[in-house]
Amino acid sequence: MKRLWLVVLFSIFALASQGAAPPTSGEYIILVGGPSMYQWEKYKAVPHDHWWANFVRAARLRTEQLRTELGPDAKITWLVYRQGYEDRAKQEHQDLISLIGTVRDKLNLNLIWFGPGQEVMDYLNKGQPRDQVKVSGFEFFGHSNRACFMFDYSNNIDSACKSWLHDSELTKINRRIFARHAYIKSWGCHTGEEMSKKWYAATGTRMIGAIGKTQFMMEELPILVSEGGKWVN
Structure with missing residues (x-):
């Protein structure tokens, strides 16, 4: 009888194991802003984005590390x-959308295009079934100031933007989407x-951000360039 009970218990355990949900898998998200336009930047002492791929190149270098x-x-x-x-492509006389597509193919990426900043939060919150696919990492490559990711800085409007993620909106991000010890960094x-503190208050995850300015490079990740500049979280 004792042996029979052991057989029954082992059978129940085996069935329970087969029916258990698979381990959750994480998603690493790279957020890439757009470049400025020459028509706005050409009159400035220090113009932005001489190269259209400033942010794409940095994101690619980081993605190669992650791979x-x-x-x-x-x-x-x-x-x-x-x-x-799309706008910068007219200035460059190149199909930049297709060029970015080649990076997707080369590095086996899930490429999602967005427009308004709200679409970024929508993807974070529900772009994947977040009870199963947590955000294991999130990094931003693009223009920013102390309070805002500026996705189209100097694209439609000189030195301003119409698509952004402001730190006053961060509470709209569901805190539960992030994996434990998720790695978060803004390279802007x-x-x-300011924004790093607001991010932590809103999401419970720490975002590394720059004190001062950063500079996007061609063959390395962005560097700090302000006197006294440093990374904080």
């Missing part, structure tokens, strides 16, 4: 501000001066 760390099949998603590259300018 090495996480493996070829890890879920990595790029959220890219589409209108900025000034984020560490």
